[in-house]
Amino acid sequence: MIELFRDPEMARVGQYQSILEAEGIATFVRNETLSGTEVVIPAFYPALCVVDDKDYERAVAIIRSYEQEVPGSDEEIRCPQCGELSPGTFSECWNCQAALSAPAP
């Protein structure tokens, strides 16, 4: 199982989960039950994971193509470690899992 991305908003995680499930990719949401607590720290944000590691790259590609269809969310973050571009919603590089910082406004 590989974590795909995490987001403080469970609704968003759930949205991507249904997109991936519709593509036939088995997913799992980690920390789902912890959302809604008063103090939520990033380590416990709901996290969308792919169950089967070999689906990971396809899942990333699906989310990327989906992101490109949403106006205003087409910015990508270049990984400081390996130089690959990840969708702006990602907190970690899809390729090497290095931490990504948000793009400058």
Ligand SMILES: [Zn+2]
């Ligand atoms: Zn990287």
